[in-house]
Amino acid sequence: MKTVEEINEKIKKGKALVLTAEEIIDFARQKGSKRAAEEVDVVTTGTFGPMCSSGAYFNVGHSRPRIKIGGGKAYLNGVPVYTGLAAVDLLLGATAIPDDDPRNAVFPGRFAYGGGHVIEELVAGKEVRLTATAYGTDCYPRKKIETRISLEDMNEAVLFNPRNCYQNYNVAVNVSDRAIYTYMGVLQPRLGNANYCSAGQLSPLFCDPFYRTIGIGTRIFLGGGTGYVAWNGTQHNPCVPRTDLGVPRVPAGTIAVIGDLKQMHPRWLRGTSFRGYGVNLTVSIGIPIPILNEEILVQAAVRDEDIVTPIVDYSQSYPQRESGSLGEVSYAQLKSGEISVDGKEVPTASLSSYAMAREIAGILKDWIQKGEFLLTECVQGLPSSDSGIVFKGLQEKPFRAKKLI
Amino acid sequence: MTTTKVVLRFPPELTDQPVTYKLIKEYDLMVNILRGHITPKEEGMLVLELTGKKKQLDRGMDYLAKLGVETQRLSKGVKWLKDRCTHCTACTSLCPTHALLVERDTMMVSFDRDKCIACEMCITVCPYSAMEVQV
Ligand code: SF4
Numbered sequence: 001m002k003t004v005e006e007i008n009e010k011i012k013k014g015k016a017l018v019l020t021a022e023e024i025i026d027f028a029r030q031k032g033s034k035r036a037a038e039e040v041d042v043v044t045t046g047t048f049g050p051m052c053s054s055g056a057y058f059n060v061g062h063s064r065p066r067i068k069i070g071g072g073k074a075y076l077n078g079v080p081v082y083t084g085l086a087a088v089d090l091l092l093g094a095t096a097i098p099d100d101d102p103r104n105a106v107f108p109g110r111f112a113y114g115g116g117h118v119i120e121e122l123v124a125g126k127e128v129r130l131t132a133t134a135y136g137t138d139c140y141p142r143k144k145i146e147t148r149i150s151l152e153d154m155n156e157a158v159l160f161n162p163r164n165c166y167q168n169y170n171v172a173v174n175v176s177d178r179a180i181y182t183y184m185g186v187l188q189p190r191l192g193n194a195n196y197c198s199a200g201q202l203s204p205l206f207c208d209p210f211y212r213t214i215g216i217g218t219r220i221f222l223g224g225g226t227g228y229v230a231w232n233g234t235q236h237n238p239c240v241p242r243t244d245l246g247v248p249r250v251p252a253g254t255i256a257v258i259g260d261l262k263q264m265h266p267r268w269l270r271g272t273s274f275r276g277y278g279v280n281l282t283v284s285i286g287i288p289i290p291i292l293n294e295e296i297l298v299q300a301a302v303r304d305e306d307i308v309t310p311i312v313d314y315s316q317s318y319p320q321r322e323s324g325s326l327g328e329v330s331y332a333q334l335k336s337g338e339i340s341v342d343g344k345e346v347p348t349a350s351l352s353s354y355a356m357a358r359e360i361a362g363i364l365k366d367w368i369q370k371g372e373f374l375l376t377e378c379v380q381g382l383p384s385s386d387s388g389i390v391f392k393g394l395q396e397k398p399f400r401a402k403k404l405i
Numbered sequence: 406m407t408t409t410k411v412v413l414r415f416p417p418e419l420t421d422q423p424v425t426y427k428l429i430k431e432y433d434l435m436v437n438i439l440r441g442h443i444t445p446k447e448e449g450m451l452v453l454e455l456t457g458k459k460k461q462l463d464r465g466m467d468y469l470a471k472l473g474v475e476t477q478r479l480s481k482g483v484k485w486l487k488d489r490c491t492h493c494t495a496c497t498s499l500c501p502t503h504a505l506l507v508e509r510d511t512m513m514v515s516f517d518r519d520k521c522i523a524c525e526m527c528i529t530v531c532p533y534s535a536m537e538v539q540v
Pocket residue numbers: 483499500501502503504505520521522523524525526527528
């Protein structure tokens with residue numbers, strides 16, 4: 001019906017009709033999906049949730065004399081970075097924490113500062129302390145360096161998230177008799193509360209459930225700047241049970257994303273601390289969906305009522321990797337503030353911000369309407385429900401006994 | 406006159422004691438029950454706002470301690486750092502007084518200082534350091 005190229009032409013002329021994934025719901029209902037698909041060019045989505053599999057890599061430049069931090073040890077504001085790359089390329093993970101953080105020694109630990117917070121501070125334009133030690137070589141003689149550094153001082157600073165944008169996620173509850181502290185937040189005993197983590201009808205992969213338009217090379221809103229889908233995310237698991245509309249009923253697809261950290265903004269990239277669990281980074285992502293045909297439109301207009309997710313006990317089932325859920329609920333129920341589990345009314349709360357997701361979809365819409373953001377055709381699709389991907393657990397195998405010489 | 410907020414935790418054998426009555430009658434304190442959770446023969450919890458002369462207040466607290474009631478004075482209050490709040494809503498299901506509340510239409514969170522009893526639950530829960538203890 002339409003091509004990405006045609007849509008881009010309309011965007012350039014300022015004639016494209018762009019709606020957010022929320023606005024499209026009523027629009028499609030009023031106009032009917034056929035007419036809506038003809039009229040609407042782009043639907044924008046958004047999500048703002050914590051994602052552990054986030055990080056950034058930096059090239060900090062060469063000092064005089066030179067130091068080979070690669071293979072040595074390095075820290076940014078006391079948070080260890082990975083140095084197993086080239087001389088001055090550093091990789092910082094969102095969940096990294098200072099060596100002297102008490103962790104969970106006094107339970108539940110606070111995890112007040114870590115990789116996610118370093119990324120937020122850097123993006124805010126602040127200087128951080130870089131300290132590194134190295135073993136010294138003929139070409140890189142120096143063994144120690146201590147300096148302040150900001151994003152501006154670096155050659156490259158790139159946000160890279162091996163996994164983001166989970167297509168659906170568990171609702172976490174606790175059936176045990178004590179409070180538990182998880183990556184899904186604080187869960188009170190005996191089904192005291194239920195936490196979920198998805199923007200539901202605004203979430204990118206809910207609006208393109210079979211990844212028909214979102215793929216490798218798709219240009220996106222990332223952290224307040226622009227970024228790209230780099231690959232499928234880790235744990236990408238498209239072959240799961242789906243609803244009639246094709247929406248996964250359990251956690252499914254993911255994407256890996258990449259973008260220039262120097263363009264990003266601290267409002268849209270937040271260091272995050274989960275009591276008793278650890279540090280994290282909350283990442284904002286917005287993905288435009290080109291409405292190429294009616295089917296894509298119908299899927300993009302998915303509503304919270306039509307998206308369901310399992311309720312999982314995080315005191316026993318999750319940690320022990322036991323299968324089984326305590327039931328299924330829709331995002332509409334979750335957003336009402338209360339769900340029923342085992343006959344009990346349980347208050348709900350989210351970890352991902354729907355209000356911010358809505359704002360992101362709105363900003364992206366604005367960028368596209370102003371002609372500042374053009375759509376891309378993905379260069380390769382993501383493995384979908386027909387890929388035969390099997391999500392593996394870790395099978396532990398004993399080491400082979402060493403041969404006696 | 407001083408005002409303080411305290412959390413009282415009663416072991417099961419003390420839940421039938423008329424403590425609020427005594428605090429009023431014998432220590433001349435004004436007692437405002439902010440939250441209570443008492444069932445006979447089970448562990449109980451009361452959150453009180455006590456107002457009275459400083460000396461009487463201290464004596465009242467001594468009386469509770471001697472009785473075997475565990476007391477915890479609450480901080481002055483907590484502050485909502487609006488700019489740091491992401492409106493994730495994580496705190497809202499655990500805030501006992503709904504001082505932190507979600508407006509369901511917008512999914513935006515608001516904070517009503519007058520309802521807050523400074524239990525500090527939100528300090529533990531907020532992943533974005535948007536709630537701060539005031540000293
Ligand atoms: S301290 Fe926080 S959780 Fe407790 S009543 Fe006040 S706002 Fe609610």
